[in-house]
Amino acid sequence: xxxxxxxxxxxxxxxxxxxxxxxxxxxxxxxxxxxxxxxxxxxxxxxxxxxxxxxxxxxxxxxxxxxxxxxxxxxxxxxxxxxxxxxxxxxxxxxxxxxxxxxxxxxxxxxxxxxxxxxxxxxxxxxxxxxxxxxxxxxxxxxxxxxxxxxxxxxxxxxxxxxxxxxxxxxxxxxxxxxxxxxxxxxxxxxxxxxxxxxxxxxxxxxxxxxxxxxxxxxxxxxxxxxxxxxxxxxxxxxxxxxxxxxxxxxxxxxxxxxxxxxxxxxxxxxxxxxxxxxxxxxxxxxxxxxxxxxxxxxxxxxxxxxxxxxxxxxxxxxxxxxxxxxxxxxxxxxxxxxxxxxxxxxxxxxxxxxxxxxxxxxxxxxxxxxxxxxxxxxxxxxxxxxxxxxxxxxxxxxxxxxxxxxxxxxxxxxxxx
Amino acid sequence: xxxxxxxxxxxxxxxxxxxxxxxxxxxxxxxxxxxxxxxxxxxxxxxxxxxxxxxxxxxxxxxxxxxxxxxxxxxxxxxxxxxxxxxxxxxxxxxxxxxxxxxxxxxxxxxxxxxxxxxxxxxxxxxxxxxxxxxxxxxxxxxxxxxxxxxxxxxxxxxxxxxxxxxxxxxxxxxxxxxxxxxxxxxxxxxxxxxxxxxxxxxxxxxxxxxxxxxxxxxxxxxxxxxxxxxxxxxxxxxxxxxxxxxxxxxxxxxxxxxxxxxxxxxxxxxxxxxxxxxxxxxxxxxxxxxxxxxxxxxxxxxxxxxxxxxxxxxxxxxxxxxxxxxxxxxxxxxxxxxxxxxxxxxxxxxxxxxxxxxxxxxxxxxxxxxxxxxxxxxxxxxxxxxxxxxxxxxxxxxxxxxxxxxxxxxxxxxxxx
Numbered sequence: 001x002x003x004x005x006x007x008x009x010x011x012x013x014x015x016x017x018x019x020x021x022x023x024x025x026x027x028x029x030x031x032x033x034x035x036x037x038x039x040x041x042x043x044x045x046x047x048x049x050x051x052x053x054x055x056x057x058x059x060x061x062x063x064x065x066x067x068x069x070x071x072x073x074x075x076x077x078x079x080x081x082x083x084x085x086x087x088x089x090x091x092x093x094x095x096x097x098x099x100x101x102x103x104x105x106x107x108x109x110x111x112x113x114x115x116x117x118x119x120x121x122x123x124x125x126x127x128x129x130x131x132x133x134x135x136x137x138x139x140x141x142x143x144x145x146x147x148x149x150x151x152x153x154x155x156x157x158x159x160x161x162x163x164x165x166x167x168x169x170x171x172x173x174x175x176x177x178x179x180x181x182x183x184x185x186x187x188x189x190x191x192x193x194x195x196x197x198x199x200x201x202x203x204x205x206x207x208x209x210x211x212x213x214x215x216x217x218x219x220x221x222x223x224x225x226x227x228x229x230x231x232x233x234x235x236x237x238x239x240x241x242x243x244x245x246x247x248x249x250x251x252x253x254x255x256x257x258x259x260x261x262x263x264x265x266x267x268x269x270x271x272x273x274x275x276x277x278x279x280x281x282x283x284x285x286x287x288x289x290x291x292x293x294x295x296x297x298x299x300x301x302x303x304x305x306x307x308x309x310x311x312x313x314x315x316x317x318x319x320x321x322x323x324x325x326x327x328x329x330x331x332x333x334x335x336x337x338x339x340x341x342x343x344x345x346x347x348x349x350x351x352x353x354x355x356x357x358x359x360x361x362x363x364x365x366x367x368x369x370x371x372x373x374x375x376x377x378x379x380x381x382x383x384x385x386x387x388x389x390x391x392x393x394x395x396x397x398x399x400x401x402x403x404x405x406x407x408x409x410x411x412x413x414x415x416x417x418x
Numbered sequence: 419x420x421x422x423x424x425x426x427x428x429x430x431x432x433x434x435x436x437x438x439x440x441x442x443x444x445x446x447x448x449x450x451x452x453x454x455x456x457x458x459x460x461x462x463x464x465x466x467x468x469x470x471x472x473x474x475x476x477x478x479x480x481x482x483x484x485x486x487x488x489x490x491x492x493x494x495x496x497x498x499x500x501x502x503x504x505x506x507x508x509x510x511x512x513x514x515x516x517x518x519x520x521x522x523x524x525x526x527x528x529x530x531x532x533x534x535x536x537x538x539x540x541x542x543x544x545x546x547x548x549x550x551x552x553x554x555x556x557x558x559x560x561x562x563x564x565x566x567x568x569x570x571x572x573x574x575x576x577x578x579x580x581x582x583x584x585x586x587x588x589x590x591x592x593x594x595x596x597x598x599x600x601x602x603x604x605x606x607x608x609x610x611x612x613x614x615x616x617x618x619x620x621x622x623x624x625x626x627x628x629x630x631x632x633x634x635x636x637x638x639x640x641x642x643x644x645x646x647x648x649x650x651x652x653x654x655x656x657x658x659x660x661x662x663x664x665x666x667x668x669x670x671x672x673x674x675x676x677x678x679x680x681x682x683x684x685x686x687x688x689x690x691x692x693x694x695x696x697x698x699x700x701x702x703x704x705x706x707x708x709x710x711x712x713x714x715x716x717x718x719x720x721x722x723x724x725x726x727x728x729x730x731x732x733x734x735x736x737x738x739x740x741x742x743x744x745x746x747x748x749x750x751x752x753x754x755x756x757x758x759x760x761x762x763x764x765x766x767x768x769x770x771x772x773x774x775x776x777x778x779x780x781x782x783x784x785x786x787x788x789x790x791x792x793x794x795x796x797x798x799x800x801x802x803x804x805x806x807x808x809x810x811x812x813x814x815x816x817x818x819x820x821x822x823x824x825x826x827x828x829x830x831x832x833x834x835x836x
Binding site (some may be wrong): 018021022025052055056058059060061062063064066067068070071073074075077078080081082083084085086088089095096098147 | 436439440443470473474476477478479480481482484485486488489491492493495496498499500501502503504506507513514516565
């Protein structure tokens with residue numbers, strides 16, 4: 001591969017202790033010595049963020065977003081400084097930066113800030129001097145000069161945003177898995193690693209609950225056309241390339257089965273069927289930053305209708321009060337909750353040119369005695385909400401039925417490592 | 419006491435764990451509810467800084483100052499955010515700030531930065547809104563926009579600098595001792611707590627090796643005439659007031675015996691006795707940031723002289739190479755090192771009006787068979803370098819001979835707590 005600009009992002013397990021940081025520094029040094037310009041983005045060490053959250057929980061029941069951001073951003077800064085020192089130890093010129101120092105400008109929504117601009121002046125200057133720029137992920141500075149964070153997993157976003165803004169040739173996401181799989185191997189033992197995934201598929205997988213890459217980081221990469229290479233910081237082997245390369249006709253129709261056990265379902269029963277009702281409900285939830293996922297409203301028969309939606313279990317408490325209040329205001333009959341559900345999705349770019357995938361999926365589930373509660377589709381995804389007790393069995397059945405089971409790893413020999 | 423502006427600084431042991439942080443928040447809340455404006459300065463939790471240094475040691479042998487400052491400043495930021503959350507829990511409006519955010523502007527000497535200006539705009543705004551401002555100690559931002567630290571123990575400096583810049587009425591330094599003592603109680607068991615100490619005495623004590631208050635923080639407080647109240651965050655009892663109040667004639671001549679076992683002695687032997695030699699040696703040491711303490715040069719007899727000086731043991735490695743190089747350049751005969759020494763000092767504002775203190779001190783040491791290696795004096799202090807094995811015995815002898823021994827705590831009843 002020709003010499004270029006590479007962004008490397010190292011997740012929490014990749015930098016969990018001094019030995020891991022040294023191994024990571026060695027990989028960065030190898031990349032740099034091959035002639036590449038290198039930007040590194042790091043997460044907090046191992047459980048550092050969780051430990052800080054536990055500390056916050058032990059001194060205060062409700063934590064202000066501003067103070068939590070002040071607290072949590074320290075974890076990534078520690079890793080950035082330590083990684084930079086480990087690079088110095090290897091004779092590599094390097095310099096660490098906070099999100100603020102590299103000009104990752106966000107809006108003012110603490111803990112869930114959105115990037116509004118990436119300036120990157122100091123990164124450019126550092127690269128110009130031949131330095132490796134090591135950047136604390138997950139964080140930025142808001143338009144009103146406060147320290148912000150962009151949500152759990154946002155170090156990926158830092159990496160892809162910088163890769164886009166700096167015009168990187170590739171963005172390597174080093175993590176504790178060896179790539180993107182056809183299913184979660186803990187649930188579907190015969191899952192296998194994918195060589196390539198299209199951005200659109202990856203977005204649908206992330207939306208469907210895959211935790212390998214955060215959705216916003218994939219969006220950034222797609223919008224700036226920066227290929228993401230998901231790979232392991234433990235085996236260093238070739239992983240999965242996420243790019244805008246179109247699938248070939250030989251590729252399977254379905255790329256993966258995605259399972260998500262983190263959502264809960266709320267149903268508002270007996271809602272008067274008149275305009276503005278849905279708006280009232282979901283505006284109120286949006287105002288409280290509840291991330292609503294699937295929404296289903298059935299056909300009205302008696303002048304009332306039922307509205308069901310799913311959201312992260314973590315948002316359940318915050319939303320419960322909101323939903324009850326709105327339900328009262330709109331004269332709904334009742335509100336029910338169910339957190340014993342799971343979301344099961346099929347994702348595949350090939351669906352666009354292959355009708356009947358949804359029907360086949362429903363048939364397989366029916367044959368397996370799995371009751372479908374909600375359905376949602378896109379052009380390259382079909383998702384269903386089913387009882388959580390059925391998830392494992394259903395996922396394995398779909399994985400086999402759509403030809404994803406395999407005894408081996410990748411189907412074809414791997415290209416040389418870059 | 420009338421309502422005013424109080425700065426409270428909490429050291430590492432005072433905020434070592436969540437329970438300590440909650441106790442500290444409670445004390446801040448009490449102060450705030452009495453109607454005072456409150457600025458809080460916090461150190462890193464317990465051993466947090468030591469742990470970060472250990473991490474740095476484990477990934478790199480030589481650490482750049484810039485990266486160490488990036489790393490170490492995170493500890494105080496964590497405490498500041500956690501303390502702020504604990505205040506919120508108590509219904510106290512509060513906001514945390516980094517050194518940078520409150521405009522503690524320093525020079526560019528990483529790890530040993532000096533304050534060049536305290537802006538404090540955001541602190542003033544927070545106080546104006548009735549908020550407690552909780553500031554991460556130890557750190558600032560340099561004139562070239564980099565994160566800096568001001569050396570170990572510099573959170574005291576942050577506190578007294580802010581107290582000075584904001585015109586605080588008092589600056590409370592909460593620590594793990596109950597005040598300033600006539601000697602280190604671990605070395606002199608009959609040491610007792612002082613009710614008041616003059617700034618000048620405190621400066622001499624700090625210079626002589628007392629660790630209760632850092633010298634620069636006392637200088638700041640003196641220059642801005644902000645009384646420092648050294649007290650315990652464990653017993654919360656009245657401590658020692660450090661101020662510019664002149665001692666009365668009833669006060670003892672000697673306020674304390676100070677012991678310091680942290681220094682090492684270097685002697686450059688056979689130095690040609692010509693102008694510029696001392697300058698060459700000590701300029702070179704200054705260039706390498708070696709903090710030289712006592713310097714003694716004896717009278718020349720044979721055209722050569724010996725120069726001895728002391729410095730922190732920690733600076734020994736850095737200085738050894740410098741001293742040997744300069745010794746070669748100036749044709750000195752040899753260089754010797756001795757780290758089995760201690761510095762023993764008597765400090766007392768009463769010395770100015772009471773001649774013969776030094777003579778009495780030397781006589782007591784001589785009677786006790788303690789050999790004096792170096793002597794240094796100021797108007798209110800006499801310091802000697804003696805073998806470290808003699809330190810404990812000598813300190814106790816001086817403490818008794820100068821009337822400092824006591825069976826009780828303070829001599830007079832305590833005033834009401836403010």
